[in-house]
Amino acid sequence: MKSRYVLFLAMAIILTLHLTIMHSRAALATEEPAGLVGRWGFDDGTGKDLSGNGNDAVLEGGIVYWLGGGQGCIQFMPGAKPMRIPVSEDSALAISSGTICFWLNTVTSRNTLLKYDNRAVEINAYRGDFQVRFGGEEDFRYWDLVLDYDWPKYDMREFAFYGHPRASIDDSQWHLFAVAYDVEGKRIIGWKDGELISVIDLSTVDIEPLLRKGLTEISTGEGLIGFIDDLRIYNKVMTNAEMRDIYNSTKSVYAGRRDTIPTDKEVDTYKYQKKDHxxxxxxxxxxxxxxxxxxxxxxxxxxxxxxxxxxxxxxxxxxxxxxxxxxxxxxxxxxxxxxxxxxxxxxxxxxxxxxxxxxxxxxxxxxxxxxxxxxxxxxxxxxxxxxxxxxxxxxxxxxxxxxxxxxxxxxxxxxxNPKIRLRIVGHWSYFRGYSGDKWRGGGRNDSIYSWEELRTGDTKLIRDWVRLMASAGWNAICPSEINWSYRNNFLEHLDEVEILAGICRDYGIKLYWCPSYLLALDKKTADKLYSRVPDFGGYLLKLGSEKQNGDPRPQMVNRIADNLKAYGGHALVRAFVYGNYRYTRKPYRNLIPYDIFAPEDGNYRDNVILVSKGSPLDWDFAAPIPALDGTIKKNLYGSELVIAKSWPVSWIEKWKWWMEQDNYRNGPGSLNKFDVDCIMGVSMISPSPAWTECPLNMVNYYGLGRLAWNPDLTVDEIYTEWIRLTFGDDPDLLNNIKAILLLSDDVTRKLYMYRGYRGIWIDTGEDNLVQGKTPHTVTRNGIGVTSPELRKRLLDQYAPGLRKIYGDRIKGEEFLPYFHFVDYDYRLSNGSTVIQDIYTNLDEAVKGAEQMPKIWKRLHGKIDQHRFQYTLDNLADYIEKARKTRNKMVESFEEKTGRKYNKVMSGISR
The missing domain is CATH 3.30.379.10 (Chitobiase/beta-hexosaminidase domain 2-like)
Incomplete structure (x- = not known):
């Protein structure tokens, strides 16, 4: 009897505690600051609205995850449907101004955290940062370009709070995020863990109350892998003190927790094996x-x-x-x-x-x-x-x-003596060493660089890579992705940065970094870096392009450069700026760089290097030189070239061609190699037995390093050196590998380009994608520049000497559709019509790809078997990739031109 009484008493106590905890969040609602119109906790296992307004959430794919002590949050697994809150435009949740906050824990860098279905509010994780978007009653959209760069404050603009060092969501860590949309104050305010991220000053624009019309649902967790808890919506703008109070009153639930979504994914980062030596x-x-x-x-x-x-x-x-x-x-x-x-x-x-x-x-x-x-x-x-x-x-x-x-x-x-002073490899990758690495998988997330390996001293991979680069003459490395990510934040890993800089220093290489523009503007950033790494190289900057905020013009760049100048550092500014309507009449990618930078020549500090892509639009295999080449005379100038791709290809011929091109800026004989102060090679590789996917691609790292040291080297000299050093002196090795490298250039040029034409990703079939980003197009009538006005605008960016070449259909036939609009029956100097030439090039590219492994097989017995087979397998795999690309391109050209491949090719005598 006594035992039953004790058991009953214990159960009563537990039930009382459970009920107390269940009602704790509801009870707290009465202590809330005024203006609470919705609150969702999950301690009772449901999506009940704790504000008392009755807007209960439908969990859908959300699962209640217990945090202990009777407290729960909502968990989202991969592919789960978002949690929905049914609502109307007359609901109190249809706020015109107010604050939204929630606790978040995730391992994914891009997802929608909360969204009003009428586009009034959208809160995202973007590239690992907290980001917000708002839509007004009429025309106001806080994701369009609403703030001019003449705006006096260098702070967040349309993409807040992406790029701010305090906006990172981190990996598997709980943080309280909040944002306020303040109509009366004409501002947007962001907080993380009760502390201010930033205030977006919208006083110079016509801000509007948030759109209420059309609202039927608020959803949260779309694409999210992680957890959300204690979601609150207020119809008032919270103060800093109120946000600190909310954080302090709730943080104990999440303190020290590293909740994460389990996964069976593995990132199999390559470690050296003796068989691969x-x-x-x-x-x-x-x-x-x-x-x-x-x-x-x-x-x-x-x-x-x-x-x-x-x-x-x-x-x-x-x-x-x-x-x-x-x-x-x-x-x-x-x-x-x-x-x-x-x-x-x-x-x-x-x-x-x-x-x-x-x-x-x-x-x-x-x-x-x-x-x-x-x-x-x-x-x-x-x-x-x-x-x-x-x-x-x-x-x-x-x-x-x-x-x-x-x-x-x-x-x-x-x-x-090196002919080009700065020879830098820029890695497009994110440092490893985070709990979310498994979720993110390979590609740029599987970097050579790892904070964890630097911390633990497991630096063989890094040291061996730096050693290779130094042996080819490279004297600088930037190990971080050009687009800002918290995973590459040097300031959070200064001990590891010091170790990495020491490894680089051993091999005569300087370390560079890609900070966000806000960090670059802060003098304290440079002070911290140089106090730990006195020979730090400087910054590589992507400013005002895509979602990377900042201004690439002198007023901002010079402030950044001044922060570095006292230490002898350089600011490398990418001239590849696009996705931004502030600069030109019509924002065609290949016209923007000249429009921005040419008028500013001489206005940048002497430690600024303007770095243009090696082609007018992107890393194009067959394209004219950029209009900026030779234009920048009073400031330092560099060229950005891609080193490695996933397919087997040598870019050496392309680079040598670029070095020897005459830009005519100082009359005939103004070769590019005379006017370049920096060569930046962009690397997109992950650890692997041969470093690159195809062992032959390593010729690009060696070759560009050697060309940057001495642009007068010939293609044959570079190929001969590399083959003898890599494989040996046998004449058969030299002749056959040279043949493959030369053939790879031809295959790639014919497969991915057409005489300089660069319609963006034409094979996607997306309407207006080509016309919206370049002045070139493919229509039923022809291919090339869309109008005489655009043709003139393109040509006017070049020096008169080049205008005469590019503007002439015969002299400039190599890049005919880049500067001219031609119909498909136009006959080229080779006797083919344009449409015949297009399809013939694609066929010849596949035939070339098929020849590459056949040539390689001749070397059986002359190369160790492991390396021979590894390379052969890669070359053989490429044949299928080339065929698929060719088929996609043929299908796309047939659709856009109305000219069927079979009919066109039947007219060619074979």
Whole structure:
């Protein structure tokens, strides 16, 4: 009997506690600030409206997830339907002004958190940041371009709060987000965890009350993978103090929790395996040379001092000697007598200081170097001397390359100065090391760079990549995606940034970063970075393009540049600006850069580099040079080129062609290679056995690095170097691999472009997509520029010398539809009509793709089997991709031109 009483009492206590907790949020509603019109907690397992207004939520795909202590939240699994709140335009929830707040925990970077179905309110997670949109009663839309760049404040504009460092949603962490739409105050206010994110000043525009008409439903969780709790809607604008009170009164429920949605997804980030060693080493194979010339010089390697770059150069040379000559050299810190190799600068090496005049050190510029064999009595000293330590590591790799190519190191007298000062690899990827990595999967999310690996010292992958880049002459790396993401926020990982910069420094490479424009404008950002990394390179900036806010013109850029100038840093500003109506009459992508930057030449600071894409529109294989080439004369200028794609292709011919193109800005002979201060190669790779998907694509990293160092190198010289270093000296290897590389250029150019025509993604079939982004189009009547006015506008951006070429149908036939509108029966100099040429190119591209693996098979037995088969499989897979692309393009051209492939091709004599 007693036990029953105790059991009954215990159950009563539990029930009382449960009821108390269940009603706690409802009870709190009476303590709420005035203006609460809707509140949804989930402690009772339902979507009951705790405000008392009766707007209960229909959970649909939402599942109640218990947080413990009788408290619950709503959970959304992949593919779940959003939670719905039925409502009408007369409801109290149809606010004209007010505040919305909720607790959020998610692992996905893009989803709709809350939405009014009449477009009055939309709250999103965009690229991992809290973002809001609002629609007024009439014309006002807070997602259109409502704020001019003459607006005096450099703060959030139409895409708030994306890009603000305090707006990140983070991975599997609970945060209280809130936004207020203030009609009377003409502003939008954002908060995170009770603290202000930013205030959007809308005093210069005609803001309107939020649209009420047509409202039937409020939904939350569309596309969300994660949790939402304690959703509140107020019809008043909350104060900072009220938001802090809400946060402080509820944070204990979520403090320290790392709730996450389980997944069986795995990110299989590649880790080096010994079987892949020939793939992984790329061009640093270090085979034994056929002739062991002057090998005794390498018995002793001297690197005085403690400079890490010089010490790394000595270690690299020692390891190469061991592999090439089969003995381990002695690495010393004192010169001594006898034959030897001496590495260093006049500052680090007493021997080099003593022989400065004999070596001609004053001839070295920037990170150039001298390699010189100096006779001393009966001894020979081989010197690798740089003006700065970076030159020493570049010189060491150059010496190794020369030995591999058969040169006698004992007879060297080499001066190498880079022709282009800044040679930077920009990675389009997001740092790994977050709890949401599994959810995000591969691609740009599977980066070479990882905060976790930097923290734990697991840096082989990073170090080996940096080493490869240095060996090809690259002197800078920007490891972060050009579009802002909290995952790439250096300021949140300063310890790891310092480690990464140290790895780069060892190899003569400077570290750059892509901050949001707000962080870049803040001088404290530069101060923090340079206090940890004194030789930090600077910023790579995407300003005013797509959803990246900011102004690419001098008034903003110069403020950013001034923050860096005191430390010797550079601001690289991408001139590829589009998706923004502020700059030109009609925002065609390929016309915007010239319209923005050409009038501003000379108005930027001297540490600003304007970086144009290597083609007028995008990374196009067959296109005229950009109109900006040669236009920027008073400021520094660079070119951005894509290095790697998923298909097997060499871009070397395209880049060499660009270097040698005459922009005529200073009359005939104004070659691009004379007017460029920076080459930026964009990389989109993930860790893999061969680094790139196809091992042959590594020629692009090597080749562009070499071209940026010396634009006078020929395509054949680069191919010969790379093939011999990577595969060996066999003439069959040289001839057949060169044939594949040359063929890959032809295949890609014919498959993805047509004589400079760049209709955006024509194979998608989306109406007006082409016409809306470029001045070119495909119609039933022809292909090319849509009007004479646009043709004139295109040509007028170029120098008179180029206008004469591009404006002439015969001289400019290579890029005919880029500057002219031609009908499909127009006959080209090759005898084909335009439509015949279009279809023939596509067919020839597939035939070329089919030839590539056939040529590769000739090399069986001349390359190790693992590397041979790995490459063969990739080339074979590409055939099917090429066929699919060809079929899509044919189908699209048939639809848009009305000219059927079979009928057109039947008219060609074979």
């Amino acid at each position: 020939t793939l992984y080493r790329a061009w640093l194979q270090y085979r034994r040379p056929s002739k062991r010339l002057s090998e005794n010089l390498f018995k002793r390697i001297v690197a005085e001092g403690v400079n890490s770059t010089v010490r790394t150069a000595a270690a690299e040379l020692a390891n190469a000697v061991k592999s090439m000559f089969d003995f381990k050299p002695s690495v010393r810190t004192k010169p001594g007598s006898g034959s030897k190799v001496v590495l260093g600068t006049a500052k680090t090496s007493s021997w080099i200081r003593k022989h400065a005049d004999e070596l001609g050190l004053d001839r070295i510029k920037e990170d150039g170097f001298i390699i010189k064999a100096v006779e001393e009595a009966s001894d020979t000293t081989l010197v690798i001397a740089g003006k700065e330590p970076a030159g020493v590591i570049f010189g060491a790799f150059d010496l190794i390359r020369r030995i591999q190519l058969g040169q006698d190191p004992g007879k060297l007298d080499v001066l190498e």
